[in-house]
Amino acid sequence: MQKHHREIKIECTHCKNSKIVSFTNDDDNLYNNFKISKISRLNRIVFSLFCKKCNTKRPNIFLDDKLVFDQDNLKICSNCNLPISLQRLESLPGTNLCTASCVEKVDKISKILPLPPTLPEKEKIGRCGHQMEVRYGKHGWFLGCSKFPSCRNTKEL
Ligand SMILES: [Zn+2]
Ligand SMILES: [Zn+2]
Ligand SMILES: [Zn+2]
Numbered sequence: 001m002q003k004h005h006r007e008i009k010i011e012c013t014h015c016k017n018s019k020i021v022s023f024t025n026d027d028d029n030l031y032n033n034f035k036i037s038k039i040s041r042l043n044r045i046v047f048s049l050f051c052k053k054c055n056t057k058r059p060n061i062f063l064d065d066k067l068v069f070d071q072d073n074l075k076i077c078s079n080c081n082l083p084i085s086l087q088r089l090e091s092l093p094g095t096n097l098c099t100a101s102c103v104e105k106v107d108k109i110s111k112i113l114p115l116p117p118t119l120p121e122k123e124k125i126g127r128c129g130h131q132m133e134v135r136y137g138k139h140g141w142f143l144g145c146s147k148f149p150s151c152r153n154t155k156e157l
Helices: 029-034 039-045 086-091
Strands: 004-012 017-022 060-063 133-135 140-145 154-156
Touching: 017 029, 017 086, 029 039, 039 060
Parallel strands: none
Antiparallel strands: 004 017, 004 060, 133 140, 140 154
16 A cells, blocks of 8 residues: 655744644554544644644644644534534535544543534624624634635624
8 A cells, every 4th residue: 555645734823833743644653743543633633732932822733734724713513612624624615523423423522612602693694695603713702604714704703
């Protein structure tokens, strides 16, 4: 079987300090560095990472040079409360699950966010004309367009 080399870069949003971890699909570098066994489980580390230089929380995560989560605009999995990756949202717009198998397995430890507020009736359609939904960012819950990441309309809650 061919080995695919992949790379995860973690970059501080404040001081730009960065760390690159490369791995092949069948080595355990991924587990040793991030305690996850699959790339699709990168969402498990979003809220725990911080910069060792300046202590800023939630650095940007890049997989093979592509940003994996928009830290200011996180669409949250309705099953496990962890963020859904931009890559998954691009290929499956409107999905509410972080991975296809998430619905089968609820990880109680990952229920780390405060409960989301309910979407007010009058805010259901945004000024962009699309359905809005409740999302999570650096400053807490807010409303974001359901067409995210292609539409970036947001509103404070
Ligand atoms: Zn930093
Ligand atoms: Zn999930
Ligand atoms: Zn929109």
